[in-house]
Amino acid sequence: MEYAIKNTFLLIWIALFSQTFCNKIATHFSDPMVPVFMSIRRLFTVWATFIFTLPLTGFAHSSASLNIAWPVNVGELNPHLYTPNQMFAQSMVYEPLVQYQADGQVKPWLATHWDISKDGRVYTFTLRHGVRFSDGEPFNAQAVVANFQAVLDNKARHSWLELVNEIESIQATAPDKVVLTLKHAYYPLLQELALPRPFRFIAPSQFVDGTTKNGIKKPVGTGPWVLKETRYGQYDRFERNPGYWGEKPAYQQITVKVIADPTSRAMALQTGEVDLLYGVNGIVSPDMFDQLSHSKRWVTQVSDPVETSMLALNSSRFPTSDLSVRQAINHAVNKEMLVQTVLYNTQQPAKTLFAPNIPYADIQIQPYQFDLNLARQLLEKDGWHLPEQGTIRMKNGQKLSIDLVFTGTNAVQKSIAEVIQGDLQQAGIQVSLIAEEESSVFARQRNGRFGMIFNATWGAPYDPHAFIGSMRVPAHADYQAQKGLPDKKIIDAKIKQVLLTSDATKRRELYRNIMTRLHDDAVYLPLIWISSWAIASPSVGNLHFAPMTSDIPLNQFKPVRN
Structure with missing residues (x-):
């Protein structure tokens, strides 16, 4: 943004100089030459105006960024571990085989289809073609198996989720086919595969010593966002994944500012430091939410x-x-x-x-x-x-x-x-x-x-x-x-x-x-x-609530163009 502003002032100076230069030169020539220099001046004006709009276009593009507040940093974003990893941020970077919907059902996501055996113990998943991790690695059956195995390698940590205890084996039978076999039929399997953790997928190249239980190298997923920068106690910055296989978010950049105190979060919204506050209450005090909801300066919404x-x-x-x-x-x-x-x-x-x-x-x-x-x-x-x-x-x-x-x-x-x-x-x-x-x-x-x-x-x-x-x-x-x-x-x-x-x-x-x-x-x-609360600047546009309470539907927010 600073770069765009500097370029804007430079080009304004060039445009003004061009017109002044042509005017002065024209006054020293005979009348027949004046139209020539006036034409040159108009050419400079058109050129300068065109160039002048470029930084503004770039400025508008770069302003397609959203600032939100959160009490803590998002963590290293290991998809297979818990606190201090923040679930909403894990869901920004990593994706599931199936996605949970508001009606309680799941829909195909990284898996486009699945078959279930008659006894309910064997699930065969067909994977979506053309999906890559944000570093360019292919998402395939081998990657799925590696991630499942990483979760199972840390079974004691994940045993709260019964699916982990019920998995008998996971196999890649083709580049786009994965067979998951259970010890017993388990009715919530698809719902648990849709959870924000632990059954999401990181590029196997980012494992540490062949697993993830002791950490990861970098948070590289297939999701619409890439974690670009972390400053502890200050912010985490995400950028849109340019190679994302699905519909790309409207925003180019998301900055998650670390603001621990709810009163300070409200002040940050009121001063324009952040554009959106979202969460299952506690994001601001109840009296502040009531105050903001009665102000025409902000858009507020309460979920079911x-x-x-x-x-x-x-x-x-x-x-x-x-x-x-x-x-x-x-x-x-x-x-x-x-x-x-x-x-x-x-x-x-x-x-x-x-x-x-x-x-x-x-x-x-x-x-x-x-x-x-x-x-x-x-x-x-x-x-x-x-x-x-x-x-x-x-x-x-x-x-x-x-x-x-x-x-x-x-x-x-x-x-x-x-x-x-x-x-x-x-x-x-x-x-x-x-x-x-x-x-x-x-x-x-x-x-x-x-x-x-x-x-x-x-x-x-x-x-x-x-x-x-x-x-x-x-x-x-x-x-x-x-x-x-x-x-x-x-x-x-x-x-x-x-x-x-x-x-x-x-x-x-x-x-x-x-x-x-x-x-x-x-x-x-x-x-x-x-209920979840959402408070935003009108520039954020329509507010949406995610089907899962741990998520923030950042992909659905679209900036309002003036």
């Missing part, structure tokens, strides 16, 4: 509910190890008031772990109603009493005090945590708020160092099968929260059954049993059925 935000209550750590405490927490939080006062009615209060529009979740479960008196009664009955002139309940000499861990950069979590702290205080429960960086929060989820911690279901296409399947993995908050439950082994066994059964009726009954047990154990406090 996509996932559930909740607290995981640690059943193996005192005092949330008491069922009465977990039940009381569920009755003591006024979700309706929370949504009104904190979220400005931009979200819906959650009654259960999954919204009823989620597959298999339309079951009759009696929600925990807000009832402060009932919460107090449950605690009293279980021996949690208020001391004289005290405000915090005690039992056997121990205070009813619980820590609540949240991500400090998430404005919504902070606001909700403060409301929950106040609500539980009314029931005699002390809540200590712990705000930490995202990586530290994830570490606590993995090792169980929490009493209550923010968590969320994963949205489409993970819910319910992948999210429930991950409850058996110790590195997940759900496992840590549930491991103190008397029926934890039963829950895990039923999860295994539900993922492998090919009987739809039996599958529905198993899901009902699992969800009912988790509800009765009160191991979660469902808070809100959350």
